[in-house]
Amino acid sequence: MATIKDVARLAGVSVSTVSRVINDNGYVNAETRKNVINAMENLGFRPSNIARGLVSGKTYTIGLVIPDISNPFFPDIARGVEDEAIANNYNVILCNSDWKVERETMYLSLLIEKRCEGVVLVGSHSEESDLLKVIGKMPFVSVDREMVHAGHSVWVDNEFGAYTATKHLYEEGYKRVVHISGPPSVRSANARLSGYKKAVREFNYHEPQIIESDFRTSGGYESALKVLEQQGDSRPDAIFAGNDLMAIGVIQACEKIGIKGGVDLGIVGFDGIGSSAYTSPSLTTIFQPGYEMGRRACHLLLDEIVNPGKRRIKEVFNFELLVRASTKWIK
């Protein structure tokens, strides 16, 4: 790969002059500039951003640490982050942490060594103090989790969302709502759990009933089967699933045992993933504006990079209760 020296030699000028042409600063004679540009084209010269980065200290790269890009809640966030990044000439390194603390740590270390200028951390799983230790002075924005001591944060009020979801079920006339929760190690899962409890206590038709699961369709399916095999008064007439994937599992379970979703069993999910609109019955859910959150998080990050340490920003995005067929007695 041709270097700036090769270009200089071919154009018969000094390295400094070539640099001036590349960066379009300082004085360069029109004729000289033409020669240099010619030389660059002939050699297929591309400036090395890594050499540039070494002198400027800027890499124009940020990291995106996200649990799992193939989980349908996350691609929207990723797209938002990337759109905002490229609009500002930054690139994004994609890291799938699989909700594992060690992977998160490993990626963060790598990103630091690569001299990423910052990182968007989605659904981080680590203890905040541990996190801050590895992340050091690298700017970061947390999505889907509030950080207490550092960084900016952007999230949706999971507890209030879950409360709203559960309340909606009672208001639609369902009397006994079970919650299929996500893994307790995931913060948002816990917040949703406590939102559920709050609503249950408020309406006070029954005790909270919780089945712990794993945020996956299969987990939702199996949990629902377990719930629905109960007979008599204790059998619930509605399920609030900790996320849409599990809610889809609940729908599948209904089909399996011949129960009509919506009619015989109210179902609410969480996240508002695209496919929640296409299930049968279509899924009532709490929609989170993933794209906007991603985009905003990246914006805050780039802002922090340019203008560091001024303040810490926390933004709570509004969710939206999308009422669909899975919570309608009739249809």
Add this chain to the structure above:
Amino acid sequence: MATIKDVARLAGVSVSTVSRVINDNGYVNAETRKNVINAMENLGFRPSNIARGLVSGKTYTIGLVIPDISNPFFPDIARGVEDEAIANNYNVILCNSDWKVERETMYLSLLIEKRCEGVVLVGSHSEESDLLKVIGKMPFVSVDREMVHAGHSVWVDNEFGAYTATKHLYEEGYKRVVHISGPPSVRSANARLSGYKKAVREFNYHEPQIIESDFRTSGGYESALKVLEQQGDSRPDAIFAGNDLMAIGVIQACEKIGIKGGVDLGIVGFDGIGSSAYTSPSLTTIFQPGYEMGRRACHLLLDEIVNPGKRRIKEVFNFELLVRASTKWIK
């Protein structure tokens, strides 16, 4: 950020010695090593991979240029690429091209300037010759499109898949199959179109009937409405949609006008995205092994990086016809 010099100074040794400790090569006295490690920890030292990259010429970074990560067919591919990359200590820069040639070109240029060691190009859209011009000598693997003159390629036989899908409809007893095609600028869309035509001609019940659309749910919805408003003999009893997203739109259109998917109208999609299993009726589709293709593509790329220029590999992955409720007269 502390440098190797700071560490050397604090540990009272030379830069060379610190380098030896970092890379664990050459002779270092046990005592000295301990001091150096202490110094590194005290300073929170992290070696700069960008400085390393400058001398070694290696960045351990590859690019992933993909049309749109928030389109449900692509996250699996991305995950496959990233998994394989990180298993080999490589990072992945995510680039959303939105099927636009200029964006593809822009990203490729950026990746070259960042000295990425290679790129996985998904569903590339550019003329091959133009592509090769910008990509220069950077190793690459094309996914979902066969490259004729350079690079490795990994894809599924779209034409044969479409043929299989259409044939399946006739074999199930549908007599008149319309195709809602993807944008003609997308190669796989064209291949699917010609697979459809082939099957139509073979069975010869009717002329090919094609509606051009855009690979989006809304496009599928509108196209289906147009198709279904025809009355009489020319009204089709089945639709083969160019991808699952559009097929979902077809299902929505059925619901809208009170037609039973599967019974009154056979529907087949393409891709096998996760949510195709959860629609109502569940969607018959041609499944593409996205994760495996991504993983394999990345493997080929890393292989090429380590051991360049030996040969060109083309791999055609098998698709799978997933027969579900949308092509069953009864149920």
Add this chain to the structure above:
DNA sequence: TGATAATGTGGAAACGTTACCACAATCTTA
């Protein structure tokens, strides 16, 4: 017309590493 400003160019240090070479001290071994 002389002083100052504008224009044009090159040389070299610096960025943070690694890799090579040189040198010295200590250990083996015949």
Add this chain to the structure above:
DNA sequence: TAAGATTGTGGTAACGTTTCCACATTATCA
């Protein structure tokens, strides 16, 4: 006990840029 191997350490060029300084030449203006 001398020759060679092993162990341990430091100095420095090189990687590909940018930036600063120095120097020349030409233009401007009072």
